[in-house]
Amino acid sequence: MNFEKWKNLEYMSGFGNEFASEDPRCPDSLPKGQNSPQVCPYGLYAEQLSGTAFTAPRESNRRSWFYRILPAAKHLPFSKIDDGLLESNFDTVEPNPNQMRWKPFEIPESKQVDFVEGLISICGAGDPKSRHGCASHVYVCNKSMDDKAMNNSDGDFLIVPQQGTLYITTEFGRMMVEPNEICVIQQGMRFSVAVEGPSRGYILEVYDGHFVLPGLGPIGANCLANPRDFLAPAAWYEDRTCDFTVVTKYQGKLFAGKQDHSCFDVVAWHGNYTPYKYNLDTFAAINVVSFDHADPSIFTVLTCQSTRPGVAIATS
Numbered sequence: 001m002n003f004e005k006w007k008n009l010e011y012m013s014g015f016g017n018e019f020a021s022e023d024p025r026c027p028d029s030l031p032k033g034q035n036s037p038q039v040c041p042y043g044l045y046a047e048q049l050s051g052t053a054f055t056a057p058r059e060s061n062r063r064s065w066f067y068r069i070l071p072a073a074k075h076l077p078f079s080k081i082d083d084g085l086l087e088s089n090f091d092t093v094e095p096n097p098n099q100m101r102w103k104p105f106e107i108p109e110s111k112q113v114d115f116v117e118g119l120i121s122i123c124g125a126g127d128p129k130s131r132h133g134c135a136s137h138v139y140v141c142n143k144s145m146d147d148k149a150m151n152n153s154d155g156d157f158l159i160v161p162q163q164g165t166l167y168i169t170t171e172f173g174r175m176m177v178e179p180n181e182i183c184v185i186q187q188g189m190r191f192s193v194a195v196e197g198p199s200r201g202y203i204l205e206v207y208d209g210h211f212v213l214p215g216l217g218p219i220g221a222n223c224l225a226n227p228r229d230f231l232a233p234a235a236w237y238e239d240r241t242c243d244f245t246v247v248t249k250y251q252g253k254l255f256a257g258k259q260d261h262s263c264f265d266v267v268a269w270h271g272n273y274t275p276y277k278y279n280l281d282t283f284a285a286i287n288v289v290s291f292d293h294a295d296p297s298i299f300t301v302l303t304c305q306s307t308r309p310g311v312a313i314a315t316s
Contacts, residue, residue: 001144001194006176008066011310012315015276016062021235022171023270025293027142044267045071049171049188051273053209062186064212066171066269069239072190075259078248088128088135088252090156101224105140107163107198112143115166115193116247118255128154128207128252132139134304134314137203144194145219147261157185158302158316164199168192170275171266173233177181179256182301182316183277190246190263191275208313211302214216223284225301232274237267 012019022030029041035047044067051062066072087273105120118141126133131154139159144167159166159182166177177183179201185191187210213225240262247256278301286298303315 001167003165003167003194003196006174007180009174009176010234011175011277012229012234013228015227015230016272017227017232018270019232019274020270021233022067023235023237026237026267029067030270031067040067042267044068045077047072047214049271049273051186056267062271062273064172064269066266067214067265068171068266069237069265070261072263074261075246075257078250078255081254081256084117085120085253086137086249086252086254088124090124090126090135097188104162105138106201107140107142107200109198110144113141114143114145115139115141115195116145116148119143124129124205126207131155131207132313133207135205135207137205139203140200140201141193141195142198145192147242147262148245148247149190149192151190151246152185152187153248153250154207154252155187155205156210156304158206158211159185159201160202160203160316161199161201163201164195166196166201167194167196167204168275169264170233171264172269173236174273175231175233175275175277175306178276180281181277181279183275184302185275186210186273189275192264204314206304206314208306209304211264211304211316214297214300214303214315219286223286224298225278225283229282230276230278232276235266235268237265238262239265267292 026042031037041047049064079215099122118139120138122136124135161177161179168191170189243261244262245256246263248252287294300315304313306313
């Protein structure tokens with residue numbers, strides 16, 4: 001894979017915006033004024049990816065429309081595969097109130113491991129079956145996900161590279177995520193991770209809702225993580241026949257389904273439910289130590305709120 005071209009990827013700016021994008025190789029592939037016309041341009045299939053219930057209030061409703069070459073449902077039945085070191089049943093371990101820390105997890109050298117195979121769960125609370133709680137994982141890998149994609153049906157992944165750049169292909173397009181950047185792959189989005197060499201990082205997974213920007217209160221209208229600094233990928237597709245595998249994380253377990261084509265065949269899309277990345281260099285910190293220290297919440301980039309006002313499931 002030629003990673004040099006990834007440095008020139010185009011993105012769209014904004015957090016939670018209504019985006020619209022089409023691959024320039026297929027001009028006018030995005031239907032005009034309709035979400036699901038009887039006949040889509042180029043004979044594409046219209047599909048909606050929902051991030052909330054259809055009837056969620058408009059201000060919190062999240063969904064995107066895909067216009068793809070083949071339906072996402074065109075695959076063989078999913079079958080159970082080995083979960084490796086991925087865990088979601090945290091009741092199997094006795095609770096421990098002590099502070100703990102770990103040395104960096106070793107990246108395998110004697111065998112090839114991709115992003116999915118290198119997922120290691122550290123801790124968590126709650127349950128993906130009830131869609132409540134969160135989990136912390138690390139990933140260690142040295143191999144790209146060739147002809148393979150992952151889909152998390154349980155919640156959102158917030159991915160923090162620590163070593164090695166991640167070249168992430170999604171149904172929405174492609175993102176290059178370097179150390180000191182973060183990215184969020186939201187529930188139900190298929191993605192594939194390519195790497196150039198040994199790579200390692202962290203993942204925060206939330207089962208409730210989605211990540212949002214924290215309220216600023218008396219800070220005002222600006223600072224902390226500004227919406228314009230979040231970047232969503234522009235449409236890109238591949239029309240490729242191959243022996244392709246989609247791994248889905250469903251109720252904490254891994255399943256694999258085979259298909260005869262790449263799932264990254266979305267020619268155009270529009271909506272407000274997207275993957276995105278953010279460069280931490282653009283975070284505008286607010287802090288005063290002239291008299292006393294502010295609470296660490298002043299450094300929040302993203303938060304996933306619970307049903308209790310002001311109480312988060314997780315923050316980053």
